[in-house]
Amino acid sequence: MYCIVDIETTGGIKGPTRIIEVAIYKHDGQQVVDEFHSLVNPLTNIPPFISRLTGIEDKMVQDAPLFAEIADSVRSITKDAWFVAHNVQFDYNFIKKEFLWLDEHYHREQLCTIRLSRRLLPGYKSYSLGNLCQSLDIVLNGRHRAAGDAAATVTLFEMLLRHDDQSLIPKNTEPTLFQ
Structure with missing residues (x-):
């Protein structure tokens, strides 16, 4: 299994920055079999630059769950799956x-889809x-x-699976190092 993940945050990884949105699509190598999506209350203000970039404003997350409240869902959907992201x-x-x-x-x-x-x-x-989606005619809404x-x-990941004649993408559906 693979979990394709994307998040939006209040800034870069350093410091007290927090997640404000998470989306996860669980993929069995053929198709999406499960998904999870949530806004997340970061318990801090979203910087104006981030609001302009994402369209996510403080009022949109004020009643959203805290990460602690969605942690079980994130843990559960990603269990026994490869964590896949663009810039993983x-x-x-x-x-x-x-x-x-x-x-x-x-x-x-x-697994990193950039690499x-x-x-x-x-x-x-x-x-x-x-840019890659534009070059490959992948719809990006x-x-x-x-x-x-x-x-x-x-x-993109499905396209990479089809083009993987080098066997770079692990085909066993369950990584062995999970707890």
């Missing part, structure tokens, strides 16, 4: 940081999600929103 370190490290604030260890094996795209689809000028970016990453 950003999304993974934020999720891991949120679990650390709950005094929990979170570990998943990771995979560079290997399996060489020759593009840019491998940013927006809701740019800089977790569900829109994650859905586009699902389409």
